[in-house]
Amino acid sequence: MSLSFQLAPEPPLQRSLKTAIGCVGVGLHSGVKSALSLRPAPADTGIVFVREDLPGTAPIPATVGHVADTTRCTQLKGADGAAVNTVEHVMAALAAWGIDNAIITVAGPEVPALDGSARDFGFLIGCAGVVEQDQPRRFVEVLKPVTVHHGDRWARLVPHAAFAVDMTIDFDHPLIGVQHIALPRVDLASFNRELAAARTFGFAEDVVDLRAKGLALGGSLDNAVVVAHDHVLNPGGLRWPDEFVRHKALDAVGDLYLAGPLLGRVEAKGSGHMLHVKLLRELFADPAAWRYADFPEAAATVTRSLPVMAQQGAD
């Protein structure tokens, strides 16, 4: 006979940044140079964007209800029409770091592209440091499968003990073809190892057309992979042979963080911002498909794996 003691698990707590930090860069689509800052915010604030160049305009909550457009990037719009474009990569970094509350100021219409991935946003968050707050994290737990389609593309959320991503793309292009990546648990370590540095990409033949539509005006070989008929134009080549599907998975992580922390697996084929947002709307439209969970055991494990104290030794 043996006695064992089980410590009562503690609820995972909300997180914010320890201090403010910023950067300056060009927007991929607008071509407009703007400053961005990531700032601490009190518990229960959520992630909120503020157009610093439009003083007095309403804050723009990073929620699915504020998505106004998903053409090539995810655009959020506030109550008075002030909008911010291309939020998905910074949202992916915030998701990976488990940041629940932050004010993100942008002095322009679009989040800077930086290198076209989420790597630099994650670096900034790591430099700022992370603090735990006094309120429990509130997870959105997927209770039953939800699927959305657009032509032969689809995306699905299924119940899973952690946030997971399973992404497939199929491009009729010799450099891409069918690519697949699955992360059974998207946490800071797996995100940094597998997704964070994967850059956005486009096709050289589309550039003229995109620019005629006012898109990709800031795109360059410094912030996007540009694919020609049988090679990439970037002098350094690809970061992984399957960098394309890794970036699509990164986009899904960022877009789905508009729901807050999720407990569920997103499975998708050929999905993009439009399907990700449609998927969240479909999920929230069915009260039987999800619930808020403050203290799921799986979530406690996820949150505790984040290095909350790692950046706090410098002061």
Ligand SMILES: [Zn+2]
């Ligand atoms: Zn992207």
